[in-house]
Amino acid sequence: MSGDHHASSAISERVRHVEALLEARGLVDEGEIDRRIDEFLAGGSPANGARITARAWVDPGFRDRLLTDANAAIREVGLSMAGGLQEQRLKVVANTSEEHNVVVCTLCSCYPIALLGPSPAWYKSEAYRSRVVRDPRGVLAEFGLDLPATTRITVWDASAESRYMVVPRRPEGTEGMPEEELAGVVTRKGLIGTAAV
Amino acid sequence: MADRFAPGDAVRTSTADPAWHTRLPRYARGAVGRVVEVAGHHPLADDRARGLPGTTRTVYHVRFAAADLFGDGDHAVTVELWEDYLEPADPSGGTP
Structure with a gap:
């Protein structure tokens, strides 16, 4: 490919x-x-992933449900993974100060289009797909994301039927910001795990 | 259909290099990892790619220590694998 x-x-x-x-x-x-x-592709946009993330930031109960059963949780905000021929399983993982998650599809370019929109060219590039599983810290640094040496990194390879989304860490200084405004600070790279927001 | 493995189980991936499409990435062959959770039940991709009916099989998220896959690295890689690619491993064989 x-x-x-x-x-x-x-x-x-x-x-x-x-x-x-x-x-x-x-x-x-x-x-x-x-x-x-x-x-x-209709309706597929990173604005959807951003809306899910903002809800997870302000509602710890929703965050827990999202990390346990993402397909059910995103229906609470009016979204679904059932836009294709069959509903795809969604796995959502959350970044913390101790652990960072990043998503790749090493075999092709699997990606949750409904929640992130069409995938960026770099996500489909052989360089990203082959390197991020071996050296995520180095690849993330090239994206401008320098993680502390103490941060554990987990790479998720979308090698079968699930699709993955990352909930980035909530930026400092956003306490009290309304949910709609919080959604505005979330980026597509943040939802893949190649940037902080 | 009962799932053969449960979260926490140590598993070893197949070393086979099939002549057909497979979803066991080359870098994850013959490695020991630990089951994170069941990721659903789906027809085996290897069968579907060859036009075979493909019986529904359990799929797992399996977590590997990078050092066990590549010989170095301090990160973890979670790969989504069909049950057909996995055998039980000695629990002391790896602690991702």
Whole structure:
């Protein structure tokens, strides 16, 4: 699998060719694949992951439910992982002062699109996928995130059917900030674990 | 269908190098880790990729110490693995 998904790449040409064959043989209707992809991406945005995070910061009960059964918990804020062909299991992990979590898919580029929007190019790059499992501290430093040597790091490899999201640490100085405003400080990198917020 | 492993169990991953698509990453072959939790029940990806029906099998989050995977590193890697890739390990064989 190639690292990038540019429209001009060889893999894109191959995909277009397969798509044309499927249409020519009547296996899919013209434009059906694009429509399905649009449906799948509809509503997918890092604003959703940010909303979940802000709720977890202000509501410890929600945070506990989120870390225990994320699929059930995100329904409380009107979100779900059931936008595709079947509901995908969601695993949410939370960063603390002692432990930092970071997500990767070493085999391809699995990612919770519904909660984070389309994945960034670096997440799909071979460099990130192959290096972050071996040297997360070094890779995070390249992202500008220097963690104390005492912080334990766990890398989560999305190698099967679950999708993962990180709840970043709540920034200092945000005590008393309303939930909607807190959601505004959460970034996509924070939800993958490659940045603090 | 009963789950073969429970959270806390030490497991050793397969060393097999199959000729087909598998979801046991190469870096996690033949390593000892510890089950974190059950991650659902799904048809084995290796079967589905070959057009086989694929019976539903238990999938686990398994935590490995980086040093047990790569020979160095102080972090942990949690990999999501089908039961078919796992065998019981001596509990003293690794403490991720």
